[in-house]
Amino acid sequence: MKDLGFEPSLVTYNTVIKLLCDNFRYKQALEMLDTMRKNGCQPNAISYHFFFACMEKPRDILTLFYKMIGSGIRPSMDTYVMLVRKFGRWGFLRPVFLVWEKMEELGSSPDASAYNALIDALVEKGLLDLARKYDEEMLTKGLSSRPRKELETTLEVTGESPGG
Numbered sequence: 001m002k003d004l005g006f007e008p009s010l011v012t013y014n015t016v017i018k019l020l021c022d023n024f025r026y027k028q029a030l031e032m033l034d035t036m037r038k039n040g041c042q043p044n045a046i047s048y049h050f051f052f053a054c055m056e057k058p059r060d061i062l063t064l065f066y067k068m069i070g071s072g073i074r075p076s077m078d079t080y081v082m083l084v085r086k087f088g089r090w091g092f093l094r095p096v097f098l099v100w101e102k103m104e105e106l107g108s109s110p111d112a113s114a115y116n117a118l119i120d121a122l123v124e125k126g127l128l129d130l131a132r133k134y135d136e137e138m139l140t141k142g143l144s145s146r147p148r149k150e151l152e153t154t155l156e157v158t159g160e161s162p163g164g
């Protein structure tokens with residue numbers, strides 16, 4: 001590519017990082033992040049999403065998450081949701097709350113997807129009172145909660161019935 005006079009773009013680097021991560025070649029993918037920076041191309045949150053999607057150790061994910069933030073890359077809401085869901089599926093609540101706290105610390109306001117991911121993780125662990133607390137917090141912010149039988153929440157429908 002360079003021999004033909006083309007400089008790699010963010011998309012080019014991200015494509016290579018994704019392929020490396022998909023093949024569990026994290027060391028080489030991390031080297032690609034360094035190469036990007038050296039060549040004047042700043043990674044973005046998506047550059048890190050490929051790692052987070054494939055990595056399987058919570059400690060490694062959190063370490064990379066903090067390095068991402070330390071390098072000046074601000075996580076997107078998709079980053080937070082991805083990590084909360086992943087840690088929640090694995091049943092690890094400590095990392096869930098570490099990500100949640102970092103989101104708040106960085107001034108991001110959780111959206112409905114983030115709340116629902118957190119509530120799902122809490123319900124999965126049987127922490128229904130805490131899940132209700134976040135469900136109520138979500139509703140007070142005007143965000144739509146998903147109906148959950150565990151919390152005895154239902155979808156409220158207002159207005160007239162069809163044909164009526």
